[in-house]
Amino acid sequence: MMDSMRGIECHCVKRGCTLDQPPALHDAQAAAREPAVAAVDGLDWESDLADLTAVPLAAVDGLAPLAPDSRILTEVLRARNSTRGGGEPTGRAE
């Protein structure tokens, strides 16, 4: 079995182990294992951001600053040291 592999030996995982599926081959099988999602038909999704649609820019100083542990501010303050990386030659996404 290995003779055509030119000096390469296969160290396969033992029978019964969970294998990563190669791409492109097992989508239907994979979908069957994915968790179901609760239906939310007709409901609104509620954000943790307040609705400031009616607040004019000039009234910003009437707002409370974001709390240091707020979700939005925590994300903003995270260092962006991974913005340029990876092997994808065309992309830099943060």
Place this chain on the structure above:
Amino acid sequence: MTSEQPRPPLRMPSHLFEELGVGGGSSEALAFLARGERVRRLLLLRTLLARLDAVPTPLDAPAEAWRALKNAAAKDPGQVERLLLAPQTGGWLAHVLRRLHGTAPGPKLWAETGHLNALAVSAALRAGTEADLTVPLAGGALILPGLGMARLPGAPPGLSVGRARARGGELTLLSEATDLPALVLRDPASVPAAEDVPDPAPHWLPLRTLTLTGPSGTVAVPLDDLDPYRDLDDPIAPARLDAGEAAEWQRLFDEAVGIVVARGMYGPGRLDPAEIRAIVPWGRTSVLPAAPPTVRLSASSGDSYGGMVIARPADPLALAETFVHEFQHSKLGALLHLFRLLDDDREERYYAPWRGDPRHLTGLLHGAYAFTGVAGFWRDRMAEARRPETVEVAGYHFALRRTQSRLAVRTLLASGRLTVQGHGFVAGLARTLDGWLRETVPVSALTRARMAAALHRTEWRLRNVLPVPVSPAAPDTPVFRTDRVSWPDTRTYAFAVPPDVPRTADEHLAAGDPAAALTRYADELSADPTEPHALAGWIVARAALDPGRTTRRMLARPELLQPLSSG
């Protein structure tokens, strides 16, 4: 002091959420995202204003600048809102907050916080109000966001303090450091890039704009080569385009827009180009040397909704694809500002089929969303193609990106880290992709796409994953090599077109001859049995020739292949 009243939360109608989740989004859905972005900007601005007073500065107090900005907003709220919502303003807000927090580098802090003064002067010029503020000058230059860059002749190099007065649309710029004649500009304004006119004078570089003419009128999209906050985080210097290069951008933009709207503007893979809020040209300032056909670099940031950094290609099709790709990032970034979609520990451990390195979960979600858009883009191109070779190329990209995106979606759904909203969102992507996976693609294109997907994953594992058994406690978490280096993916784009006369192993594989490829890969491996590129090719070629259990295992865990100690 604040006197904030309790306010209701933003509530997104579920049908708009679902439109975004399947990869598209109507104008109503995008308008809701824009509402959310405005809320975020207001809150970040308020938070920054509360912190600026503690920053030592030679400039006027931030309260003075804020007062001028408010005056402008009171007179012309639309103009000043546009300034607040510009991608560059978002980039500045977030960056300066990081500076103050110690998580971003930059020039002297007062020069960065003092950008508020420049914003206030620009707002006053746009609204026709008055302002008289000290401003930071870099080499004598003052950036006027959304308008351009004024340069005071004879000003000292480096950072210095200037004074900018706006009155009746006229700007007067002085140096506070040296006794120089004032620079007076009447109605400084942006100009269309298409005019191919050299910059009028060395002391004024107007912001150029790309003109977009659509059914609802004409839109000016900034082609920003000036603003220091036009990149992803740290401020950068102006990189002024030649007039010819700017005109070339307009020409290419027109063609790309025509492509992107050809089959509609709101489904997955489609885009209303009027949603683009700024394009930042990257890496070249002249028409020559000729641009490559593909986009060598593109980028976007959640801080800068609607902005995109793009290295100009020569091919409008590549530019159109990039518009779709980057705007997908913008949409998802805005949605992530509204909702926590996942619980990400930021550990980089997931295979992303478009990256050479492991990604964290948020990065994987971004990639899945962007490349679902890209798959939709090529699906449209395949549907409208008339020539067989065009169908082949579009079919390849469609087949490759739907497959890769579905793999990433599967990883996300199986991660156990999605919130309820996150599950809803990613399940929408899965529905779109599952539908697309049932659509017909020319067999040769489909075969090459499957081959390219398998090659990338195989090479990724060989280069990133240690050949050790996985932990039973974490079977989906590979053990990563410590000697990882970045590597070029030379196959994904090369496999788009079947070679006429295959010579290399890769070309034989792309031409549908795995036996010829296998021989050549084996020859390459005889010199270096662990070379990852050749080894990945060998494994995939072998699997194509002998699609049995053994080769499936090799595809699944290619890193477990080891060279024999003796022949």
